[in-house]
Amino acid sequence: MADAATGTVRVLDLVTGDTATLGAVGPVTDVTTDGRFAYLATGAGTEIVDSGAWTVDHGDHVHYYRAKIRRAGRVEGPGPVRAHSDPAVTALSFGDGSVRLFDREALEDARPGEGRALPGATAPVIPYGEHLVVPGTGAAHDRVEIRDRDGKPVSSPDGTCPEPRGTALTRRGAVLGCADGALLIARTTVRSPPGRSPTARPWRRPSGPSSSVTGPGARPSPPGPDGTRPGSSTSPRGRGSGSRPAPSPP
Structure with missing residues (x-):
């Protein structure tokens, strides 16, 4: 959540109801997400926020992952921004029609860098x-x-x-x-x-x-009776929980 006037950014955990405040990034004009990261367009560029939660869909079940909620860097480029990702690369499409590719692992480490331009692209890339x-x-x-x-x-x-x-x-x-x-x-x-x-x-x-x-989006599994969250929707104690990057779907 971003306050358009003050630029204050907060992340709401829909499972626990807790809110994390990440400070101000400047006036926000547009927000988009790739499922884990939020991209907030401001007049000075695009701020990236790691929501600390994401899922990996394996077809017959879904793994749910957790990590630290934090600001993950800033990239240049006019909004609005459109974002699409897979386990290896994130494609950011900017308001001027340009597209840049970012290494997903570096982004997960809050080191987005400048990205790599994709020539000839004029629309969001998937x-x-x-x-x-x-x-x-x-x-x-x-x-x-x-x-x-x-x-x-x-x-x-x-x-x-x-x-x-x-x-x-x-x-x-x-x-x-x-x-x-x-x-x-x-x-x-x-x-x-x-x-x-x-x-x-x-x-x-x-x-x-x-x-x-x-x-359709994958929904995280709710906490169990003991308060823990399963990492897989097919197992009470799934293998996917933890603060590590999600593996590639098979």
């Missing part, structure tokens, strides 16, 4: 399937490129996405909201071979354009 989904490419800015984590093009799936506007990550894949519907970026098999890039499947809404896309 790390997915050990690749980057890059919409808004091509002469008409309606093509989607699949790139490797170094930013090198791998493929350009069939299907276009004019005026990309909303994104979501689901268990079926990455979904892009487009002016004429939505585009699903997904693997062609349940377990693709290493290095196999995702493909696209269009879905057009009969009622017109899609203004936003949302995906």
Whole structure:
């Protein structure tokens, strides 16, 4: 939570009801999240806050992790900011259309650095399937490129996405909201071979354009009778609890 006037930032634990106050960062104009980190756009850049809580969805169960709530650094770039992450990389898309990639491990250590520019990106980029989904490419800015984590093009799936506007990550894949519907970026098999890039499947809404896309979020498990929090929703004492980075989903 950020006070727009004073810039004071607080993090509310929805399980315990406790509130952590992290001080002031300046007037906040926009806030977004990638599931763990919050990115607060101010007139002087983007402040990053580690919420200290995140989940990893393994399909049949969810692991829940805890870490220290703290400020995690600051990056340059105009808001609003859009953020998407996987266990290795975080893609921040800024208000001027530029996109920079940040090392996830460094971000978890509160050392975001300057990031690495992703050339040719004009819309929010989604790390997915050990690749980057890059919409808004091509002469008409309606093509989607699949790139490797170094930013090198791998493929350009069939299907276009004019005026990309909303994104979501689901268990079926990455979904892009487009002016004429939505585009699903997904693997062609349940377990693709290493290095196999995702493909696209269009879905057009009969009622017109899609203004936003949302995906279901994983909810943390509530405390048990003894007050402890399970690290897995399928185990009373799951393996995922603790203040360490989340592992990559298998």
